[in-house]
Amino acid sequence: MDTRTGLPVVGMVGGGQLARMTHQAAISLGQSLRVLSVSPDDSAALVAADVRLGTHTDLAALREFAKGCEAVTFDHEHVPNEHIAALEAEGVKVFPGSAALVFAQDKGRMRERLAAMGAPVPRWQRVGTAAEIEAFAEAGGGGWPVVAKAVRGGYDGKGVWMLAGPDEAAELVATGTPLLVEERVPLRRELAALVARSPFGQVAAYPVVETVQRDGICVEVLAPAPGLSESRALEAQQLAIDLANALGVVGLLAVELFETDGGIVVNELAMRPHNSGHWTIEGARTSQFEQHLRAVLDYPMGATTLTAPAVVMANVLGGAPGGISIDERLHHLFATDPGARVHLYGKQVRPGRKIGHVTVLGDDMTSVRARAVRAAKWLQEGV
Template identity: 40%
Template sequence: MDSTFPTIGILGGGQLGKMMAAEAVRLGIETRLLSPKDAGPMQPYSGAQSGDWTDPDVLRSFVSPCDVVTVESEWAPAAEAAEILPVDTVLWPSPQTLSLIKDKGVQKQHLREAGCPVPEFARCETVESALDTAADFGYPVVLKQYRGAYDGYGNATVHSSDELREAWPELAAEDGLMVETFAEFSRELAVQVARRPNGEQVVYPVAYTEQRDHRCHAVEVPADIDDTIAQNARSTARDAVEAVNGVGLIAVELFEMPDGRVLVNELAPRPHNTGHYSIEGSQTSQFENHIRAILDWPLGSPALRAPVAVMVNVLGRRDGTPPRTDGLRQALAVDGVAPHIYGKPDVRPGRKMGHVTAVGDDREEVRKQAEMAASAIDL
């Protein structure tokens, strides 16, 4: 077995790539990052570069010194990179896994065929087909763009045929879009699963996720739910990750329904916003376990370090201005809170600029501390 320290290539230079790289560097692993533009979060790393990552020559130069290549998002050019990898270099998650996940219609179809519980949906090529489906399901319905949607962008909840017709041109691609029943859920949940190439995996505690304006506002772990539902959520997440043969950290977003069922909403083949709490809150963070998993190294414990962990996102409030340190000193003064500022070069309303995490014994007090610190930061 080769005992030299490996080199990891990360396709992506945003906050997820930055936090992956931080864990790799801590373990003495050389890290390279490639972004199609000069991304702010990756700038602290000497191995960061920007360029046309669809250009075979750029990709070849980037991956040639790497032992393992991974992705920051499902839209990175993994398939293109896989075609030019050196003989002994591997890419995780695999292009096959990414192809099953990055198209929401393909993802839902595959999960349903694998026996995973999902909301009722249909893949609709035309607006007429979507209107017929919506009439069968009953309004409201959710329209989902197949590719490229995130943080509420690319989705729309429509309550009538007129609203559906109005939303269609903006969301539909040449192959249409997905129409899904509106899930009248009790809670939105999330579970992170870290999985090695041999199938060994660890499952993180179930997180409760609170959304505001279609964006994740806060995450509480463990979710304050019945033990039976928690076990079902973890089992469902494990099955979903196995269904796509995921390797690395895979996040599974779930709906807890009023009747106790747990449905799969979406998969993310990478560390995820709902798992950021794990940096301070878990024995092994989602980012470290992602690095361990893609290297096929032993996985670390996902257990919590304290009874409760709460993460609150820090979103941009202004438009087109550089970040400022306003409020950061006040946030740092909140006992037991860890702020993370991503280093994005400009602020936009609703843009994820950072997050704060608090851990402790009392759920209400920990949530209060996290909210207080996050609200103080006005980047």
């Protein structure tokens, strides 16, 4: 509890853009998010008032960080699960808890649990040799390519490989990375269902969105997912709610989905604010960041309805060096599209790195999407 305000303190492990935007949401609740950051130059560390320097792999640093926090949460899944369990055993309220978060940390455990629940998942198998990968490819009737995933630690396209044949499989196995393989799902598009759950058990679901991926990175999110039938949207939302309840998630749960001719299939889980929910800052009555804070503090959930018929978020990626400054690009963008909402993360620019996002709202999805893509491209390239 903050003795100056009488309001609870939430600590977020990780100083990236998710913590930065969660801090912004905390301000309207009268709080200042406490952040555990590796560097004072991390996105959240640049803006938050209460920054502690340390690493998420250091249990002593986590213990010290948690002192005085009403709840501790995360902006990434890379905190060792045994450290989370140790904090819980010492009475720290950690959300999501170790028993839930393991299913976002370990893809093998996630696939096993979801399959046992009867949730729709691709055909998959843990593998340790190239021969096992080859047998998997042949057994399903689909043949090559197959998708290989690192069991732990992958994100934004890292830790995922599309294997075209036995030679590529042997090369990957030789790296020693613990792996599982999945069939390549014949998808129509990718969707995401975002829900929040409190310790009390209240659940709030956001409209299902379409996510557009390029080189393993989400580049656009369209809310609501265009052309998605009401029955399919309700199915996706109910699946996300069922998973949140069954896994005991507290906070945000993002369920990444494949839409296929036969239905929806679960791709990945994330138990934190998620790129597929950035549009909610302007596009929903309650942003995913405020909702996450409400959930971990056991506040009643906020409304999740859209604020406009069409909302599009486009990620701003780092471009090639040179050109006009980002400040000049903002001047030009706001002059040409004053309705575009820009969020920059305070990151050093590297080609392909997420450095911000743009959100555009309107009545027509086609025109709104065109504006968002144009704005993000201008901020990336300056042309």
